[in-house]
Amino acid sequence: MTKKQIEIWSPWILLVAVIALWQFICTAFSVSEFIFPSPWRIWTQFWEFKAIIAGHAWRTYWVTMAGFGIAIVVGVLLGFVIGSSRLAYAAVYPLMTAFNALPKAAFVPILVVWFGIGVGPAVLTAFLISFFPIMVNIATGLATLEPELEDVLRVLGAKRWDVLVKVGLPRSMPYFYGSLKVAITLAFVGTTVSEMTAANEGIGYLLISAGSSMQMGLAFAGLVVVGAMAMVMYELFSAIENHTTGWAHRGSQNT
Numbered sequence: 001m002t003k004k005q006i007e008i009w010s011p012w013i014l015l016v017a018v019i020a021l022w023q024f025i026c027t028a029f030s031v032s033e034f035i036f037p038s039p040w041r042i043w044t045q046f047w048e049f050k051a052i053i054a055g056h057a058w059r060t061y062w063v064t065m066a067g068f069g070i071a072i073v074v075g076v077l078l079g080f081v082i083g084s085s086r087l088a089y090a091a092v093y094p095l096m097t098a099f100n101a102l103p104k105a106a107f108v109p110i111l112v113v114w115f116g117i118g119v120g121p122a123v124l125t126a127f128l129i130s131f132f133p134i135m136v137n138i139a140t141g142l143a144t145l146e147p148e149l150e151d152v153l154r155v156l157g158a159k160r161w162d163v164l165v166k167v168g169l170p171r172s173m174p175y176f177y178g179s180l181k182v183a184i185t186l187a188f189v190g191t192t193v194s195e196m197t198a199a200n201e202g203i204g205y206l207l208i209s210a211g212s213s214m215q216m217g218l219a220f221a222g223l224v225v226v227g228a229m230a231m232v233m234y235e236l237f238s239a240i241e242n243h244t245t246g247w248a249h250r251g252s253q254n255t
Contacts, residue, residue: 037217042224045217053206053218057225060191060203063119064229067126068187075131075179079138083172084164089143100132105193112198122194122202129190130183137179141172177241184233188226 019039025031026038033041046053078096082088104125111121145168195204203222210219 034214034216037220041217042220045215046221046224049218049221053221053225056201056203056206056222057229059201060188060195060226061229063122063195063202064126064184064187064191066119067123067191068130068184070123070127071131071134071183071187072180074127075134075183076138076176078131079135079172080142080164080169082135083139083142083168086143089139093139096132096135104129104190108194108197111194117198117200119199121198122191122204125190125194126187127190130187133179133182133186134176137175138172141175142168145171173245174241177237177245180237181234181241184237185230188230192226 023039026036026041031038037045078092082092082096107128108121108125111124115121115124142164191202192204192207195202196208197204199205203226206222207219210216210222
């Protein structure tokens with residue numbers, strides 16, 4: 001088996017090992033299904049309620065992607081503004097950092113008052129929790145453009161706008177894709193948290209309903225579905241990154 005094949009299969013091997021160990025512990029120690037369900041119990045509950053889970057999962061997915069899409073637009077625009085100006089970087093960046101430190105779950109009751117129970121709070125929570133990594137990485141990619149390179153381009157006749165658009169943005173692409181892989185997982189977290197308190201649909205609502213009826217296998221099945229959706233989106237962005245910014249990764253030409 002080649003090194004590349006090992007890298008591809010290693011996550012699956014680890015996952016199987018974890019599931020096997022989990023099942024062994026639950027069986028060997030007779031762990032109650034109402035406390036900590038075994039993988040087999042989770043699977044049986046998933047299969048039994050697959051239609052219900054699919055409906056809630058689809059709702060969580062498209063709401064998350066809506067909030068994530070807004071986060072990309074706002075994050076890129078803010079990142080470009082902050083990264084292209086030292087004054088903006090000094091003035092805005094500390095305020096954005098302070099805002100990011102606020103617990104986004106605390107915004108959900110406020111969003112419910114403003115927009116009511118439903119899609120609005122979930123979309124906005126996904127946006128609020130995911131735009132910051134995108135903004136930071138775009139701003140960092142632009143702000144850390146080498147002064148020597150910028151001076152050379154200026155001597156060659158390039159204007160500030162040309163430097164930012166033709167050199168700064170392409171240079172920021174690895175940062176951008178890295179931020180997308182982080183932000184999409186946060187977006188699913190934001191949507192699920194909002195659905196737990198301000199929705200009648202979605203995986204978050206399913207978790208609360210399953211927990212209140214002591215169907216812990218169903219609750220864990222919902223968690224597995226959220227994790228699977230986040231992992232798929234992560235791998236999608238990773239694949240796009242490898243095809244568009246492979247030049248930025250050390251050793252990419254040898255794999």
